[in-house]
Amino acid sequence: MDRGHRGITIRGNSAQIAFTYQGVRCRESIPMPLTKAAQKELVLKRQAILYEIKTGSFDYCKHFPHSKKAKEFRKTRPDQYTIGEALKYWLQRNQTKCQPSTLRDYSSAIYYHLIPVFGELAISELTAIKIKEFLADLSCSNKRKSNILIPLRRVFDELYHDEIIDKNPLERVKNLPANTREPAPFNADEISRILQELKEQERNLIQFAFYSGLRTSELIALRWQDVDFEKNCFYVRSAKVRGHLKCTKTKSGKRDVTLQPQAKEALLNQQALTGKHNEIVFHDSRTNQPWKDDQAIRKIVWTPALKRADIKYRNPYQTRHTFASMLLSRGENPMWVAQQMGHKDWSMIIKVYGRWIPQSK
Template identity: 35%
Template sequence: MASIRVREATQKLFFDFQFQGKRCREQTALENTLANRKKLETILKRIEAEITLGTFEYHKYFPNSPRAQEFTKQSEVRRSREAYDTPLFREFSQDWMREMKIQWRKSHALTIEGTLRNYLVPEFGDKEVGHITKKDILEFRASLAKVTTRSKKSLSASRINKIMMPLRMILSEAANRFEFTSPYLGIKSLKVPRSDVEPFSLEEVRLILATVRADFRNYYTVRFFTGLRTGEIDGLQWDCVDFQRRQILVRQALVNGEIEQTKTDGSYRHIEMPQLVYDALKDQRKATGNNTFVFCNGAGNPLEHNNVTKRVWYPLLSHLGLRKRRPYQTRHTAATLWLAAGENPEWIARQMGHTTTEMLFRVYSRYVPNLTRRDGSAFERLLINEFEAKVTPAEEAASDEV
């Protein structure tokens, strides 16, 4: 309850009241007399009335108080929101993009710019960031489910989540700057169906390498037996091939036709060359050793992966009667072959560019049940050894009587 109180040390009166959930005590220069108390109580009643009406302005009563600046700023922000005085999404998203771009890879920045241009700005561009509602967000996400691609397919849950991600980040930043609660709060990402890997068997790998065009045999040999990502092998340069140590140094990748640093620290690694890869790269050196890139076209430029996939990879699978699978499955094939061969999982994870073995076992272990002991065979052998090998004479006699 508000009151006029006296400070013991100075015997001066001060105001003691609550405002916006905070206790406020403001000192005066007045002595503790009956007249001064009545004067301050009159002022205090006026303050309480204005607080109740929502018209109280702290700085008018206590201009020199540290609290005045704090409450004035809060009031201005509140009035700004009430007056729709926050920037348009179009303007704020541009500022946000300029600030964030410096910490992103160029390819990621281009992806975010495309998402803003094609989806977010057309939907929210003319709305103020402080007045985009949760309903607006959910309706927009629902509309994305009705969008069809050029191949007449609906956008996947994963694609929708990637479109929504910049919106969440932009609204979160706007909420921090203009002090409102982000409408994205409590909205969860769509559940993405777990995609299964489809590695090739060793027989299928042999068939592919025996049939593929001669000028691409080395390329696919390296892909199948190193686990390199598409961008990593397409961006591989000769100065990153160490024949002496039999290692491939993964330092960069080709993304959208440009060389970029690896995506994560784990991707920055070296891969050991098995004999097949060593021989393939030695042979490739004869063909492209005078160029910068290990695998390149006639002009010495890096391969364009979409072109290779459509003109070489898919026609080859069709010719061999194999199920159509993305070239990325060559990476999954390397992982499963390493596991099946009994290589150390931590070594495999490093070869793949993973920081831990968690993803390795979660994604690939079902292809090597005996290695991971997930088929129950080890337990079965334990039971046989313990219960059949240690039967006592008494147990044998009891069994014969039965």
């Protein structure tokens, strides 16, 4: 065979075959004996490849199963690329883009829920009805179900916008309505009874929670440098989730909050205990180190205090509801309350706390 045959180059005991696929110039090496029969077979192979590319039936993996390009081009074949592969690749690409706690949630959704059910399916095999059946079988809240679908939605959004698939089955699957719980704020007597069951750091922590409206994750990330006694306010800039500091839940979560008298009192008492460290405000009194996460507060401080005070259990988030309802009940402007709470507008305040807003006469 002529060594200068178009698209084929002989190199020792192998040949390099060249062709263009999806606008990319490809070169693949094939071991072959230096016989006329082998060379003739190589010419026929290239002709077959060109024909398959022209007719849209070319399968890169079939011709070159060990090629790096084959693995890349496989991602453009929804009939071959599996959902499991796509999810793993998506998670890998987002390692540096997401907070550790978010990555942990995505990993849980992918490896414990999505891959066991959909992992072996080709991208093109997923349908809206399969997703709806999957959701129906999950034994968790509607909010959790919606969160589990997030990685799958992101993968299929990318595939659709990259024109790898013609339609996105996730677009026909709406998130289920969240089962929102009614606020159950504590009254003044209950707050007093709870605080009476706590001492020093734990008391300061819970008292500040009641009169600041912070999420627990924001509470344990508060630093002394974020407190300004002269201006009678403090600044919410970060949150601590599963042991990792991160930005606040939303952009509006970064906010300046006015110090209520009871919150200021708690901080002044706490300053004598941790102020010298000039770092995190609230510490676990057992170790005198900052709290690692909000779950520890619930188990070690909150639940035992409610039991001792003989008060029906509500989760620690109700301290935030208590703060909002307290401000609204005394006639504070709902827009100002929304800013203090870290909401982007006051629609959430009206929706969740409307019954605590005094009616105009």
